[in-house]
Amino acid sequence: MAKKTSGEEEKTPVEKLNFPKCVEEGCWAPIPVPPPKGPLMLKLKEVDADLSSRIKDDEVMSFHLTGCTGTDGNHAPGRAVAEAMAAQAEDARAGGGSEAAKAAAFFFHLGDIIYKSPDKKNPEREDMQKLFNDQFYTTYKDYSRNIFAIPGNHDGKLKDKDGKSAIDHFMMNFCDIDRHVSSDNLSSSKRKTMIQPYPYWLFRTPLAYFVCLYSNDINGGQLDDPESNETPQFNWLVDTLKGIRKDDDGRAVLLAIHYPPFSGGSNFPERGNPNLGPTPHTRVLKPLAKILQEAFEASKLYPDAVFSAHAHHYQRLTYSCAGGRQIPYLIVGSGGHAPVEALAERCDGSFGAPPQLPVLSVAPSGFAFPEGESAQMVQYNDKEHGFMRMTLDLKRGTLIGEYFAAYSAASGTTGLPALRDSFTLDLGKHRVS
Numbered sequence: 001m002a003k004k005t006s007g008e009e010e011k012t013p014v015e016k017l018n019f020p021k022c023v024e025e026g027c028w029a030p031i032p033v034p035p036p037k038g039p040l041m042l043k044l045k046e047v048d049a050d051l052s053s054r055i056k057d058d059e060v061m062s063f064h065l066t067g068c069t070g071t072d073g074n075h076a077p078g079r080a081v082a083e084a085m086a087a088q089a090e091d092a093r094a095g096g097g098s099e100a101a102k103a104a105a106f107f108f109h110l111g112d113i114i115y116k117s118p119d120k121k122n123p124e125r126e127d128m129q130k131l132f133n134d135q136f137y138t139t140y141k142d143y144s145r146n147i148f149a150i151p152g153n154h155d156g157k158l159k160d161k162d163g164k165s166a167i168d169h170f171m172m173n174f175c176d177i178d179r180h181v182s183s184d185n186l187s188s189s190k191r192k193t194m195i196q197p198y199p200y201w202l203f204r205t206p207l208a209y210f211v212c213l214y215s216n217d218i219n220g221g222q223l224d225d226p227e228s229n230e231t232p233q234f235n236w237l238v239d240t241l242k243g244i245r246k247d248d249d250g251r252a253v254l255l256a257i258h259y260p261p262f263s264g265g266s267n268f269p270e271r272g273n274p275n276l277g278p279t280p281h282t283r284v285l286k287p288l289a290k291i292l293q294e295a296f297e298a299s300k301l302y303p304d305a306v307f308s309a310h311a312h313h314y315q316r317l318t319y320s321c322a323g324g325r326q327i328p329y330l331i332v333g334s335g336g337h338a339p340v341e342a343l344a345e346r347c348d349g350s351f352g353a354p355p356q357l358p359v360l361s362v363a364p365s366g367f368a369f370p371e372g373e374s375a376q377m378v379q380y381n382d383k384e385h386g387f388m389r390m391t392l393d394l395k396r397g398t399l400i401g402e403y404f405a406a407y408s409a410a411s412g413t414t415g416l417p418a419l420r421d422s423f424t425l426d427l428g429k430h431r432v433s
Helices: 049-058 076-090 128-137 166-174 232-247 288-299
Strands: 041-043 060-066 106-109 146-149 201-204 208-212 252-256 305-308 314-320 326-332 374-381 385-393 398-407 414-426
Touching: 049 060, 060 076, 060 326, 076 385, 076 398, 076 414, 128 166, 146 166, 208 232, 232 288, 314 398, 314 414, 326 385, 326 398, 326 414, 374 398, 374 414, 385 414
Parallel strands: 041 201, 060 106, 106 146, 208 252, 252 305, 305 326
Antiparallel strands: 060 385, 201 208, 314 326, 314 374, 385 398, 398 414
């Protein structure tokens, strides 16, 4: 648990410190630097102009998604996933799947790039340079494409005022002012730092907007300081969505956030509740699902798909709106952190029966589904580590999602990707098949 600041004892009710076993112990902390002036946007053409031009001409773009890749122990699962993605970055047919898919253009990381050892006596526990080198640069040294990212809760930790915390190193490696080999990169890789403007930002590609959010280091996730009336990230989200709606330029709208807004997991009533855990607050906090719902309603724009991680497995949920619109909500937290998390595991560590699909998502505390709306888990994989390949085809008006397994601890298998789930979203009708 983070050290309390002055006055925190008065803010935190005693019962808030007695939280259930599965609840995250992280405390909300501010981003250590203010946002830069100007729009918080990065265009793909600013990173790779040739790639951006090819995608624009083809009107097809494939990219990789996964999260929770870091590890304080066994590197084998994460490196197997990286190897399988590297194969698809060179050959779209590696592992089979959709004939519409292209060789992956880039990898979008959904957070939790590094994990510290839980052993507080480990002398390397706070060595962020070693953590980023071992868990990121070495893992992806053979992945030939650019990597973009949002921070997860483990990447958002702030405990040091001298620039040695996880969030400082995330920004050094992903929010740099120019591209060069990072001092954290001690591997044989020549991968350069990324130039994302801030931990929350807009990524514009020729075919899609990625609305990239930072859900901070707090159980269940939050966009802004729980003890402040100021809501800069929420305001940015609403303004960004309004700007996209106004432009109406035909690009898909994809939202990425580390903590999942919905889940079919047995422990989600606790894991999705921001009012549990040690973060001090004197008001009842809204869950992410409610915060996002308010932003969508305020902007009058809903995303075409929502990507998240945090839970160490794969889930595909379909959110059904009252008017018939369907939105895929993907949880892809199976990128390498072991063990894979069983869907049936309850917060106290006991296990219920395996889910029988489809499974209605439990409404997180503080959120009520509007009449006629629901979120259902329609597919999952809680046995294997893997990743997602998304293919956006504007010529056909489709977004194709494919989940590939790459490592199984039970069988010890690793190697080329193996297709486990796929779906197609009709971007015109907003229906999933």
